[in-house]
Structures are given as C-alpha cells and as structure tokens.
Amino acid sequence: MREEFQADLNEVNRLLVTMSEAVRAALRKATSALLTADLKAAETVIERDIEVDKIYQQVETKVADTIARQAPVASDLRTLITALHISADLERMGDLAEHVAKTAQRRHPSPAVPAELRPVFKEMAVVADRMAEQITNLIGTPDATLAAELEGQDDAMDDLERALFKVLLDDDWPYGAETAIDGALLGRFYERYADHAVNIGEQLIYLITGEPVSDLT
Amino acid sequence: MREEFQADLNEVNRLLVTMSEAVRAALRKATSALLTADLKAAETVIERDIEVDKIYQQVETKVADTIARQAPVASDLRTLITALHISADLERMGDLAEHVAKTAQRRHPSPAVPAELRPVFKEMAVVADRMAEQITNLIGTPDATLAAELEGQDDAMDDLERALFKVLLDDDWPYGAETAIDGALLGRFYERYADHAVNIGEQLIYLITGEPVSDLT
Numbered sequence: 001m002r003e004e005f006q007a008d009l010n011e012v013n014r015l016l017v018t019m020s021e022a023v024r025a026a027l028r029k030a031t032s033a034l035l036t037a038d039l040k041a042a043e044t045v046i047e048r049d050i051e052v053d054k055i056y057q058q059v060e061t062k063v064a065d066t067i068a069r070q071a072p073v074a075s076d077l078r079t080l081i082t083a084l085h086i087s088a089d090l091e092r093m094g095d096l097a098e099h100v101a102k103t104a105q106r107r108h109p110s111p112a113v114p115a116e117l118r119p120v121f122k123e124m125a126v127v128a129d130r131m132a133e134q135i136t137n138l139i140g141t142p143d144a145t146l147a148a149e150l151e152g153q154d155d156a157m158d159d160l161e162r163a164l165f166k167v168l169l170d171d172d173w174p175y176g177a178e179t180a181i182d183g184a185l186l187g188r189f190y191e192r193y194a195d196h197a198v199n200i201g202e203q204l205i206y207l208i209t210g211e212p213v214s215d216l217t
Numbered sequence: 218m219r220e221e222f223q224a225d226l227n228e229v230n231r232l233l234v235t236m237s238e239a240v241r242a243a244l245r246k247a248t249s250a251l252l253t254a255d256l257k258a259a260e261t262v263i264e265r266d267i268e269v270d271k272i273y274q275q276v277e278t279k280v281a282d283t284i285a286r287q288a289p290v291a292s293d294l295r296t297l298i299t300a301l302h303i304s305a306d307l308e309r310m311g312d313l314a315e316h317v318a319k320t321a322q323r324r325h326p327s328p329a330v331p332a333e334l335r336p337v338f339k340e341m342a343v344v345a346d347r348m349a350e351q352i353t354n355l356i357g358t359p360d361a362t363l364a365a366e367l368e369g370q371d372d373a374m375d376d377l378e379r380a381l382f383k384v385l386l387d388d389d390w391p392y393g394a395e396t397a398i399d400g401a402l403l404g405r406f407y408e409r410y411a412d413h414a415v416n417i418g419e420q421l422i423y424l425i426t427g428e429p430v431s432d433l434t
Contacts, residue, residue, distance in 0.1 A: 064298055071288035081281055081301070088305060169395050178386050180394035181401040188402065 005076065008066040012059060012083045016139045019055040019090045024132035026052070026097035027193060031125040033104040034186070035118055037111040045101035052094035059087040075210075082207045086139065089196040089203075093132070096193045103186055112182055114175055120164045124190040127157050131197040138201065144208045150201035157194040161187045222293065225283040229276060229300045233356045236272040236307045241349035243269070243314035244410060248342040250321040251403070252335055254328040262318035269311035276304040292427075299424045303356065306413040306420075310349070313410045320403055329399055331392055337381045341407040344374050348414040355418065361425045367418035374411040378404045 026045050033042035063080045066072070072080060103112045113121055131153050138147055164187045167173070168180045205211070243262050250259035280297045283289070289297060320329045330338055348370050355364055381404045384390070385397045422428070 060298075064294055067284060068290040068294055073285040077281055077285055081277070084298070084301060085305070088302070165398075168398060173394050177390050177394055177397035181382075181385060181397055184398040184401060185405065188405075 005066070005070045005072065008062070008070065009076075009079060012062050012066070012080070013139065015055055015059050015062065016083060016086055016090070017136060019052060019059070019087060019094075020132065020136040020139055022048070022052050022055070023090050023093040023097060024129065024136060026094055027100065027125065027128055027132065030097045030100035030104070031121070033101050034112055035121065037104065037108055039105060039108045042101040042105040042108065046098055046105065049094050049098045052091060056087050056091040059083060078210075079207060082203050085203050086200050089199045093193050093196045096189045096196075099189045100186060103182060103189075107182070113186065114179060116167060117164065117183055120160055120167070121186065121190070124157060124160045124164075124187070127153055127160065128190050128193050128197075131157075131194055135197050135200045135204075138204050142204050142208050144205050147201040147204045147208075150198050154194050154198045157191055161191045222283070222287045222289065225279070225287065226293075226296060229279050229283070229297070230356065232272055232276050232279065233300060233303055233307070234353060236269060236276070236304060236311075237349065237353040237356055239265070239269050239272070240307050240310040240314060241346065241353060243311055244317065244342065244345055244349065247314045247317035247321070248338070250318050251329055252338065254321065254325055256322060256325045259318040259322040259325065263315055263322065266311050266315045269308060273304050273308040276300060295427075296424060299420045302420050303417050306416045310410050310413045313406045313413075316406045317403060320399060320406075324399070330403065331396060333384060334381065334400055337377055337384070338403065338407070341374060341377045341381075341404070344370055344377065345407050345410050345414075348374075348411055352414050352417045352421075355421050359421050359425050361422050364418040364421045364425075367415050371411050371415045374408055378408045 026048065029041050030045045032038055033045065063084055067077070067080055070076075106112070131150055134146065134150060134153075164183065168183050173180060243265065246258050247262045249255055250262065280301055284294070284297055287293075323329070348367055351363065351367060351370075381400065385400050390397060
C-alpha cells in the first residue's frame with residue numbers, strides 16, 4: 001500500500017515537472033515571438049497551451065484517484081492537495097504565456113513592443129525564466145530555503161514593472177495610447193507569471209515546513 | 218458517518234456562500250470608490266480582503282480535515298475538490314476587487330476614471346455583480362442550466378471590454394497614456410472577475426453532470 005502510494009506521488013510529481021517545463025518553454029517562445037515579431041513562434045505557443053491544460057486535467061484525475069484509493073491522511077493528504085494548487089498555478093502561467101503570444105500575433109507584422117521597451121521586457125523574461133526554472137527544480141527536489149528565494153526574484157520583477165511604467169508614462173512617450181496599453185498589459189502578464197511562481201514556492205514551503213505562508217498574492 | 222459527512226459538506230458550503238457574498242460586496246464597494254472617488258470606500262475594500270483570505274484558509278482546512286476523517290470517494294470526493302477550486306476562484310475575485318479599490322485610492326482625490334468612461338464601467342460592474350449574485354445562489358443551490366448562463370453574461374462583459382478599448386484607442390482620446398493604461402487595467406480586472414465567475418459555474422456544472430467543461434479560461 002505504501003509503495004503504491006509512493007508510486008502515485010511520483011506520477012503526480014512527474015506530471016507537475018512536465019507541466020512546469022512546458023510553461024517555461026511557452027514563455028521563452030512567447031517572448032521570442034514578442035521581441036522579434038515571429039508569428040510562427042506565437043502560433044506555436046497558442047496551439048500548445050492545450051497540452052498544458054491536458055496535463056492539468058491529468059493531475060486532477062490522478063490526485064482524485066489517489067485520494068479515493070489510498071485514503072491518505074496528514075502530510076500525505078497535504079501533499080496531494082498541494083499538487084492541485086501547484087497545477088492550477090502552472091495552468092495559469094501557461095495562459096499568461098499564451099496572452100503574450102497573442103499580443104505578438106495581434107500586432108504582427110508590426111512589433112508589439114517598440115525598441116525602447118525591448119530591454120525591459122528582455123529582463124522581465126530573464127527573471128520569469130529563472131523563476132520557472134527554479135520551480136521546476138523545486139518540484140523535483142523541494143527545498144524551503146530555495147523556495148523562499150523566489151520572493152526576492154519577484155521583487156526584481158516588480159522593480160522592472162515600475163521601470164516599464166516610468167517609460168510608458170513619460171511625458172515624451174511618442175507611441176500613443178494603444179502601444180502604451182499593450183506595454184502595460186504585457187508587463188502585467190510577466191508580473192502575474194512571476195506571482196504564480198511565488199505562489200508555487202509558498203505551496204512548497206507549506207509542504208515542507210507545515211507552516212502556511214499567509215501572504216496570498 | 219453519513220450524517221456527519223453531510224454536516225461537513227454543509228459547513229464547507231456555508232463558508233463558500235459567505236466568501237461569495239464577501240467578494241460580491243467587495244466589488245460593489247470598489248466600483249463605488251472608483252466612480253465617486255470615495256477614499257473611505259476604497260480603504261474599506263482593501264482592509265477587508267484579508268477576511269476573504271481567511272475564509273479561503275478555512276475552506277482549505279475544513280476540506281482537508283473532512284477528507285482525512287471521512288475518506289470520501291466518487292462524487293463525495295469530487296464535491297470536496299470542487300470546493301477547493303471554487304474557493305481559489307473566489308479568493309482571486311476578492312483580489313481583483315481590491316485592485317479596483319487600489320486604483321481608486323492611488324488616484325484620489327482625482328477620479329481614476331474620466332466622465333466618458335464611467336458609463337461603461339458602470340455597466341461592467343452591473344454585469345459582474347449579477348454574475349457574483351448568480352454564483353452565490355448556485356453554490357447554495359446547484360443548477361447546471363443556470364450555471365451555463367454565466368457564459369452568456371461573460372460574453373456581455375467581453376463586449377463591454379471591447380467598447381471600453383474603442384474609447385481608449387480613439388484618435389481623439391484626450392487624457393494621455395496614464396489614464397488610458399488605468400482604464401485598460403481596470404477593464405481587465407472586471408473582465409477577469411467575470412472569468413472567475415464562469416470558472417465557478419463550470420466547476421458547478423462538472424459537479425452536477427460529471428462532465429468536465431474543457432474550456433479553461
């Protein structure tokens with residue numbers, strides 16, 4: 001029974017790692033679509049989001065099935081419920097990558113992001129990618145100290161969003177309201193992507209320490 | 218045992234209804250703060266979001282506790298997992314109401330929304346409020362037909378968001394990038410609030426019919 005349960009957990013974990021790798025790859029490709037006006041890349045991200053949604057359903061089914069068969073309690077049950085939360089955050093990260101891709105698609109063949117804004121989006125993408133990499137590793141090997149570091153990276157993301165808004169709101173902004181709105185929404189997509197990575201870190205901390213992190217974002 | 222389980226479910230349900238009422242009240246007050254530049258109302262919404270977060274934790278605890286004690290299977294287990302999803306959507310709706318309030322607070326004593334945009338935000342708030350009312354009723358008394366109607370209201374919300382963007386992107390838009398960005402983000406907060414209400418409707422349909430609604434938003 002115990003061995004069977006461990007095999008169930010391993011399967012849930014494997015699904016979450018796959019999902020996490022998929023949403024990381026999605027945002028990388030979406031960023032590339034955004035910064036180089038690459039329509040093919042944008043379309044690929046949009047098409048592939050359904051794969052993330054499918055894994056989300058698989059996690060859900062596997063967790064429900066495991067609870068029903070194994071009737072886990074205490075930390076075993078907590079692990080399974082945490083897996084549900086993590087998969088919901090990952091599913092949303094996939095959606096946000098898709099939103100970035102859709103912005104690139106909508107503006108194609110024009111670039112959605114003018115040259116002045118490209119450096120800040122490049123940096124946002126680097127931070128987001130590092131966070132996605134970290135949660136992929138953490139799901140594989142939970143570590144409360146590393147999970148807590150995600151907060152610091154999220155602060156870096158918030159600073160970048162502020163820097164972005166400074167450019168968008170400059171009196172000399174030359175691109176009009178539409179490009180400003182696209183820029184603000186894109187900034188929000190990256191920032192929310194990072195928020196969900198932080199949520200996942202908090203879930204993992206809760207899993208390891210048994211102490212909930214109260215600050216819901 | 219069965220009676221005890223039913224009492225547990227009733228308690229979870231009661232928490233969800235309370236939460237749903239709270240996030241409905243939050244967006245009503247946030248809208249009023251937004252449209253009348255009412256700082257006190259904005260602050261109240263921001264302060265009270267912690268109450269929604271607390272109920273969210275209570276649902277989580279109660280569900281885990283019920284699973285551990287009752288070892289439910291099949292539709293009983295599904296009901297409990299659905300409750301987790303619903304509370305996560307409600308928690309996020311509370312956050313979105315808080316974002317609307319924070320926009321009003323940041324711009325106070327100026328109104329965050331210029332006169333031309335007030336009608337469309339008023340309408341968005343009416344649609345959002347109707348959807349929140351509907352999910353409150355549906356959590357109390359699940360009904361797949363009524364739950365499916367939320368989709369139609371969400372379409373109305375999407376139309377309103379498009380109408381909003383038409384104004385924001387008009388060549389004669391006189392208010393500059395900052396007000397355009399605020400308008401776009403506010404529009405997104407209402408639209409996301411409605412999306413989460415649709416998600417809850419889909420969860421309730423799944424609960425009643427056993428058929429998942431595949432379209433994740």
